[in-house]
Structures are given as C-alpha cells and as structure tokens.
Amino acid sequence: MRLITWNINSLRLRLPLLQRLIEEQNPDVVCLQETKVPDPLYPQEALADLGFPHQLYRGMKSYNGVTILSRLPLEAVPGTPDWCGRTDCRHVAATIRTESGPVTIHNFYVPAGGDIPDPQENEKFAHKLAFLEEAADWFRNNPPRRSILVGDLNIAPLEHDVWSHRQLLKIVSHTPPETSRLLDWMKEGFEDAMRKAIPEPEKLFTWWSYRNRDWKKSNRGRRLDHVWTTPDILPGLKTIDVLRPVRDWTSPSDHVPVLMDIDL
Template sequence: MKIVSWNINSVRFRIEIVEKFLREVRPDVLCLQETKVVDQDFPRASFKALGYDRIIVHGQRMHHGVAIVSRVPLIEDDRFDWQANQEARHVGVRLPNGVRLENVYVPAGGDVPDREVNPKFGQKLDFIDRMTRWSETLAGPTILTGDFNIAPLESDVWSHKQLLDVVSHTPIEVAALNGLQASNDWVDLGRHFHPAPARLFTWWSYRAKDWALSDRGRRLDHMWATADVAAQATRHEVFEPCRSWLKPSDHIPIMTEFDW
C-alpha cells in the first residue's frame, strides 16, 4: 500500500497537477493539507474519475483544510481541534487493516519566534503540545503524517546556522517536535530510509527566482509511524520534480510504501 502526503496549497487551483500525480504514481491513499476549500466545493468528481471514490474532507476557507482520498475503503475516525479554535487542521481515518491514519496540518507560526511578540508562534507550540498529550495515551498501530511545518534536523534545512532564528527550525520548535516524537517512540520514516545527513527537502519558497538553482529547501513534511507499522514499511520517496510542474505547490508529495 502506498500512502502519500502533500500540502497542495489550494486543491482546486492545482487540481491538474494532483490528477497528473495520481495518474503517474497511483498511490492507494492521498492525504492533502491546505486544501483551501469548504466541504461542499471540494472537487470530488476529479478524484472519483480516477478511481479515488473514498473521500473524507474537513474543509475551511483561507489557509486551512485537510482531506484524505483513497482507492481503498476508509472508516472516518476523528477530527481533533489541536488548534483549539475550530480551524480545520486534522482528519483521521482507519484503513482496512485497522491502522489509524492521522492527517495533520500544523500552523506555520508566523515570522517571529517569540510567543509574547507573536501569538501565532505560541499557537503553534500549543498545537504541538496538544498533539503530544494525545500521543502519550495513543494505543494501536498508527501513521501520523502531514505538513508539520518544522524541519528538526540540521540536515533538514539548506543552512542550519542561517535558519536557527527562522520559524520552522528554531531550537524551541525542534524541542517541541522531539518531545512529540518521544511521546510514543514514533519512527520518522523519511529519516529511517534516508538517514541524516542525506539531503531530503520537501519545501522551497515561492520567493526564489530559481528554486532548483538556489536549493534553499527545508523538510517540513513528514510521515511517522508507530514501531509496529514502521516495521512493515518498505520505502519512502519524495517527488522533487513536482516542484517544477505547472502552477506548483511550494511543497512536494512524500510517499511511504507498506508491505500490506
């Protein structure tokens, strides 16, 4: 089974590249973040035409919204309000084998890494803390994936030194994410298959005139699994060419394949 996560940055605006990806890669399940669409306007017909007729959406206008589309049966499971303000940033399902699949969009956190000056940064840290409290009591095989908006390792960014004070790579964010990972011994599947310091970026800013030439990337998108599920993973792939497709997202898809 192939499971993909992709911050698409507006599913309707970029539906053509989503369709292209699904035709070429044929994942079994696709988790989307930042869909930027209310539930009734989600482009279901486009997915159903390609065989993805199981569609679970948790939509919202502006910069939020998550969805899971699938070629295999899904059971809708939960929608956690880890932001504590009803923003649509999580949706969870159960796969046919009983594994939980949790799709999350962690807030970016603004520009200043100080919760007193920048409330958005505090919201981000609180979001991770609520996820950690949930994780501590979690039981059963689970996959946690999505846009975590944190690049935890030195090799997860183009310049560790230059980004230490930049939101997404600050020590306080990294410590929070490490605490989440330790709370249930989550396996970081990206680094499990591509150990540091291997280059493994999933995001490049729109501000770069030539994103590939400057290559100022960060690994903001992740797929984690509980140990029992991680033992069944066979490979993890990032799809860097998607960053050059027509009307691209600033994120690329990531995929883990499982021996199920």
C-alpha cells in the same frame, strides 16, 4: 500500500496536478494539506473519478483544510480534538481496512507560526507551540497502534533538514522551541520513517520558497513535510521518495509530494 502526502496549496486550483500525480504514481492513499476549500465546494465527484471513492475531508474558505483519499474503505476516527479550540481544519484521521488488519492514518497541517519566534510578541508562534504541546499530550493519552502520521508539520527538526542549520536557528520552522516540541510529539509512539529510509547526514528537503528564482540552483530547502509510523508497522517500510520533479510542474505548490511504500 502506496501513500502520498502533499501540501497542495489549493485543491481546486491544482486538481490537474493531482490528476497527473495519481496517473504517474498510482497511490492507494493520498493525504493533502492546505486544500483551501469549504466542505460544500469540495470536489468530491472529481476525486472519485480519479479512483478515490472513499474520502474524508475538513475544509474552510481560503485557509487550511485537510483530506484523506483512499481506494480502500475508510472510517473516520471518532473523538479527535478540536485543536486549541479553533475549529480551523488542521487534522483529519481515518481507519483504513487492509488485508492484515486496520491501519489508522492521521493527516495534520500544523500552524506555520508567523515570522517572529517569540510567543510573547507573536500570537501565531504561541499558537504553534500550544498546538504541538496539545498534540503530544493527546497521543500520550491515546497511544497509537498500527498508525501512520503524515502532513505538513511546518517544522524542519534535524540539522540536515534545512539548507543551513546555523543560519536558520532563529528562523521560524527550525528554532529550538519548535524542534524540541515536535520531537517530543514524535516520541509519543512514532518513528521518523523518512529518516529511517534516508538517514542523516543526507540533506532532505520537501519545500522551497516561491521567492527563490531558481529553486534547484539555490536549493535553500527545508523538510517541512513528514511521514511517521508506529514501530509495529515500521518493519514493512519499503521506500520513501521525495518527488522533487513536481516542483517544476506548471503552477506548482511550494511543497512537493512525499511517497511511501509500506507492506501492511
């Protein structure tokens, strides 16, 4: 299976970029975050024309939104939570049939958390921490098997997941309250597939701010996008590729896609 995860930052706006990505990489499954499209306006037919007749999506106007596109039949996972009781379209999960058996794919878009890393002063940061804790609790009570978890988790947890560990320790996305909670969540049945393929201390980034005039020259990136697998399928991992050239396409997202090849 070839899987791509990408925070596309508006599906309808960047549909031509998605088409190019699919033509160049020929994935079997595509997981998108920040689709920013309500379900009645979701471009289902256009995506089917790109070779993905099987689709699962949750969206809302202007914000958030997640989708799983598949060339293989899929079924929605029943009973997934309404995280933090907000109904804000941050998670979708599907079981996909493969020759070796079903595989469950979770696609998440974790809250960004605002700018102030203090839950008392910043409700958005408090929401982010609560979301992480609730996710860890849910997987603790629903142990994953033959599962892949991907998405924009909005946290760069490790020292070399950011351009400067020292300078970003007090910046939302790399603060200890966030990174510790994300790693606690991962411990509930997952392995960090990206860091299995590309171990530390190699720098590994998937996001570069629009504010950087020359993103490649400054290279002030963060690894906000993640691919996790359960241990039972991790031996099939073949490659992880961060598709950095996409950041230079016309009107790009500030995130780049991450590609995984895995034998299932």
